[in-house]
Amino acid sequence: MGETDRVFTLLTRDRGKIRAVAKGARKPTSKLAPALDYFNRCRMILSRGRDLDVITSVEVLDRRETLGERVNAFSHACHLAEVTGRFVPERQDVPEVYQLLSAALQELDRPGEPWILARWYELALLAVTGYRLDLYRCAGCGNELVAEPNMLGIQSGGVLCPNCWPLDPNGRVMSINVQKILRSIDRNGMGELSRVSIDPALAGEIEATLALYMRSIAERDFSSLKILREIRETAPYFDV
Numbered sequence: 304m305g306e307t308d309r310v311f312t313l314l315t316r317d318r319g320k321i322r323a324v325a326k327g328a329r330k331p332t333s334k335l336a337p338a339l340d341y342f343n344r345c346r347m348i349l350s351r352g353r354d355l356d357v358i359t360s361v362e363v364l365d366r367r368e369t370l371g372e373r374v375n376a377f378s379h380a381c382h383l384a385e386v387t388g389r390f391v392p393e394r395q396d397v398p399e400v401y402q403l404l405s406a407a408l409q410e411l412d413r414p415g416e417p418w419i420l421a422r423w424y425e426l427a428l429l430a431v432t433g434y435r436l437d438l439y440r441c442a443g444c445g446n447e448l449v450a451e452p453n454m455l456g457i458q459s460g461g462v463l464c465p466n467c468w469p470l471d472p473n474g475r476v477m478s479i480n481v482q483k484i485l486r487s488i489d490r491n492g493m494g495e496l497s498r499v500s501i502d503p504a505l506a507g508e509i510e511a512t513l514a515l516y517m518r519s520i521a522e523r524d525f526s527s528l529k530i531l532r533e534i535r536e537t538a539p540y541f542d543v
């Protein structure tokens with residue numbers, strides 16, 4: 304790789320996740336560079352390379368006009384990209400994930416608080432990649448979950464009723480409110496999300512619960528969540 308080259312991870316509609324190199328993209332005169340802004344939706348021509356494919360032409364279909372100027376929204380877009388990259392293997396056809404990410408990035412490009420959209424995306428991504436978090440039935444005994452503190456199981460891959468807690472000593476107890484909001488996010492379409500308002504302590508609890516579940520599947524922490532927490536602590540009233 305030359306010093307002026309850049310490697311991109313692309314999510315494609317037909318071929319899943321691909322890593323490709325844009326030759327000379329760091330040069331000020333590069334013709335490719337202006338189109339290769341993060342999170343744009345593009346039509347690209349790639350040529351097969353020895354290790355990585357090479358991006359030879361780019362046409363922008365949807366440019367994310369405001370994301371680059373809004374730190375909070377941009378950081379959330381990074382988070383969506385990170386979790387997507389973690390859950391999608393390379394070169395595996397994932398059209399549902401492509402649609403989902405495309406729609407979520409478009410939504411993030413509009414004014415609004417991105418937090419709830421990120422949680423909605425996490426639940427939806429888990430569902431389309433085969434790791435749906437069942438918020439309605441106990442993963443241990445199969446009984447319907449009722450309005451009481453239930454546990455997010457780690458080994459059991461779902462929510463456990465109090466009778467089944469001994470199955471999973473590393474689980475995390477979820478309050479009734481956390482479960483209520485998660486269900487509401489889960490049931491709502493992306494367009495209806497703004498109706499839900501949540502206080503910051505509860506929001507933190509929900510974020511941590513979903514992060515724990517995703518981490519138990521992806522077996523790694525998400526660095527984007529740590530960055531988002533830092534942004535919130537230093538500048539809680541950033542642009543929305």
Ligand SMILES: [Zn+2]
Pocket residue numbers: 441442443444445446463464465466467
């Ligand atoms: Zn149970």
